[in-house]
Amino acid sequence: PEVMVKHNITAPLIVVSNRLPFVLHKNKDGSLSRKASAGGLVTAVAPVVIDCGGLWIGWSGIHTKEPLEHIPESDPDDKAPTAGLLSKQVSVYIPEQQFDDFYNGCCNGTFWPLFHSMPDRAVFKAHTWEAYCNVNKQFANSTLDALRKSIKELDEQEKYETCPVVWIHDYQLLVAATTVRQVVEEEKLRCKLAFFLHIPFPSWDIMRLFPWDDEILQGMLACDMVGFHIEDYCLNFIDCCSRRLGCRVDRNNMLVELAGRTVHIKALPIGIPFDRFVQLAETTPKFLKLAESEKIILGVDRLDYTKGLVHRILAFERLLEKYPEHVENVTLLQISVPSRTDVREYRQLKEEMDQLVGRINGRFSMPNWSPIRYIYGGVTQEQLAAFYRDSAVALVTPLRDGMNLVAKEYVACQIKDPGVLILSPFAGAGGMMHEALVVNPYEIDKAAETIHRALHMPLDEREVRMKQLRHREQQMDVNHWMSSFLATVGAVNNDNDDDPLS
Numbered sequence: 001p002e003v004m005v006k007h008n009i010t011a012p013l014i015v016v017s018n019r020l021p022f023v024l025h026k027n028k029d030g031s032l033s034r035k036a037s038a039g040g041l042v043t044a045v046a047p048v049v050i051d052c053g054g055l056w057i058g059w060s061g062i063h064t065k066e067p068l069e070h071i072p073e074s075d076p077d078d079k080a081p082t083a084g085l086l087s088k089q090v091s092v093y094i095p096e097q098q099f100d101d102f103y104n105g106c107c108n109g110t111f112w113p114l115f116h117s118m119p120d121r122a123v124f125k126a127h128t129w130e131a132y133c134n135v136n137k138q139f140a141n142s143t144l145d146a147l148r149k150s151i152k153e154l155d156e157q158e159k160y161e162t163c164p165v166v167w168i169h170d171y172q173l174l175v176a177a178t179t180v181r182q183v184v185e186e187e188k189l190r191c192k193l194a195f196f197l198h199i200p201f202p203s204w205d206i207m208r209l210f211p212w213d214d215e216i217l218q219g220m221l222a223c224d225m226v227g228f229h230i231e232d233y234c235l236n237f238i239d240c241c242s243r244r245l246g247c248r249v250d251r252n253n254m255l256v257e258l259a260g261r262t263v264h265i266k267a268l269p270i271g272i273p274f275d276r277f278v279q280l281a282e283t284t285p286k287f288l289k290l291a292e293s294e295k296i297i298l299g300v301d302r303l304d305y306t307k308g309l310v311h312r313i314l315a316f317e318r319l320l321e322k323y324p325e326h327v328e329n330v331t332l333l334q335i336s337v338p339s340r341t342d343v344r345e346y347r348q349l350k351e352e353m354d355q356l357v358g359r360i361n362g363r364f365s366m367p368n369w370s371p372i373r374y375i376y377g378g379v380t381q382e383q384l385a386a387f388y389r390d391s392a393v394a395l396v397t398p399l400r401d402g403m404n405l406v407a408k409e410y411v412a413c414q415i416k417d418p419g420v421l422i423l424s425p426f427a428g429a430g431g432m433m434h435e436a437l438v439v440n441p442y443e444i445d446k447a448a449e450t451i452h453r454a455l456h457m458p459l460d461e462r463e464v465r466m467k468q469l470r471h472r473e474q475q476m477d478v479n480h481w482m483s484s485f486l487a488t489v490g491a492v493n494n495d496n497d498d499d500p501l502s
């Protein structure tokens with residue numbers, strides 16, 4: 001694949017994430033086929049992994065009785081830039097029972113709500129935490145095997161000059177680095193360890209509710225560098241390290257010291273493959289059949305309680321009550337992608353949404369118009385780009401969100417007659433996309449007023465706002481994020497001979 005990210009990485013980059021960058025399907029005859037993931041992260045990171053002779057370590061996405069020895073070949077028609085990753089992937093084996101406690105239990109039943117500052121939804125159980133630690137150890141062992149192998153393949157000179165980078169992702173793997181660090185030190189393996197968290201990092205007040213919070217912090221601090229989307233999350237993390245572990249910290253330079261080692265903390269706001277979305281918006285035909293004056297308000301989310309879907313639908317109902325001029329002229333198109341359906345909270349939310357949408361459609365529908373078009377399911381990326389392009393307003397109103405890529409993708413697709421982005425300040429993106437209309441999703445009345453304002457915003461104001469929003473996202477796209485990460489890791493000196501904190 002074409003390497004979009006300029007980098008001076010000469011050593012292998014080993015990426016570790018819960019899922020490998022493809023989706024596996026079981027065919028009718030029992031055989032497996034795979035399709036590369038098209039997410040922005042994968043398309044930015046995978047070519048670098050291939051280019052520098054690295055590896056990607058993760059779970060294959062399906063349960064097998066035995067460890068999966070051979071990952072199936074990619075579909076020959078698969079044109080994704082990551083389809084050629086085949087020989088560069090290592091599948092981690094997780095027995096099915098342990099997976100349930102690890103993934104549905106600890107990851108999505110505990111850490112997801114806790115890190116999104118919704119502790120009432122979090123369940124703390126010793127056995128799911130134990131499964132989490134075990135699974136993290138399995139990931140660490142696969143990573144160590146890959147690291148030893150990568151080092152062996154280097155020639156004598158390279159062994160002294162290069163330093164492989166291990167990059168661990170997200171809340172499923174918060175303590176994997178503990179084991180990696182321990183073994184790396186025992187065996188004196190040269191490498192740098194880095195971590196990136198894709199969700200928010202909560203304040204100390206929330207974090208301390210988790211009974212084993214010290215082990216989480218130590219796991220993250222086992223790395224040389226820890227990245228978050230925004231500075232607020234960095235400062236929350238530093239605060240936890242100082243108050244819970246008593247670490248020496250430097251908030252100005254974002255450094256934390258643990259047991260004589262200095263850990264660099266950095267805000268690295270993720271971006272999207274901007275040019276790809278522009279291209280999709282330019283080339284995809286219209287899917288929506290709209291009446292002359294009809295306007296679409298768009299919502300796109302995984303069906304997740306953090307995304308503020310219920311509040312959003314209520315705000316739309318209030319809009320129709322308060323400003324009846326929009327009845328028959330405005331439609332809310334809500335795409336809700338099924339997510340984590342094995343977790344009770346998610347099944348309950350699905351029920352709640354079904355009822356709410358049904359009630360509002362029953363209340364306002366006319367023979368030739370319904371207020372809400374609700375899709376419970378996914379659409380193709382082409383369709384998504386066309387929906388973004390053809391919507392007058394995007395409602396991105398999470399109650400809490402690490403960054404939120406939908407807001408960024410919407411602005412990328414505003415290639416002509418730009419629409420208006422309405423954004424929650426509680427998304428990481430809210431801190432940077434200043435030209436959006438900002439609304440607190442809990443304020444239903446205010447949200448309705450803001451939608452009304454967006455629907456009436458004159459063209460020149462829409463153009464000024466959108467131009468600035470698009471410029472920023474084009475500059476700070478996913479390739480920029482990847483190269484900032486590589487530059488930051490490259491600059492980290494993990495010999496720790498000097499003491500940057502003194």
Ligand code: GDG
Pocket residue numbers: 198199270300301302335337377378379380381384401402403404405406409
């Ligand atoms: C986590 C953090 C952070 C959605 N529906 C369809 C579809 N999508 C794609 C979007 C977008 C992605 O899914 C969703 O990304 P978000 O950022 O909005 O949300 P999370 O899934 O919660 O992601 C988040 C992110 O990690 C990255 O660090 O921003 O805060 O929670 O790219 O386009 N794609 C297709 N059909 C759909 O129906 N093809």
